Amino acid sequence: MSDPKPYSGSCHCGAVRFTVNLDLSGVMQCNCSLCRRRGWLLTFVPADAFTLDAGADHLTEYRFNKKKIAHLFCRTCGVQSFGRGDGPDGKPSVAVNVRCLDGVDLSTLPVKQVDGASF
C-alpha cells in the first residue's frame, strides 16, 4: 500500500461528481456476472474517504445476488462510477470505478484479477 492521494471523478455526463482519497496499488478486475459486463476497474475505500460532491438525485440503485452492494449508476448516462456496501471488516465502504477518476493513466496500473464469479 502506498499513501492515499486525493482524486476527483465523475460519471460520463458529469451530473455525478465525487472526490476520494485512495491509493492505486489495489486495483481489481472482477469476473462476476455484473463486473464482466460492466468492465470496470475497482478499488475499495472506507466510506469516510469518499465524498459525493454532486448528483445524488441522479443515482439509480441496482442490487443483485446477495444484494449487499448498492451499485449506483447515473440515470442520464448510465455510467456507474461507484457503489456502496460493507467491506470485509463489516465497515461501510465504497467501491470506486478507477476508470472514472480524472488524471489516472490506466495502462500503468497493476491490476489484480478477482474471481468474483466463484464467491
Ligand SMILES: [Zn+2]
Ligand atoms: Zn451521468
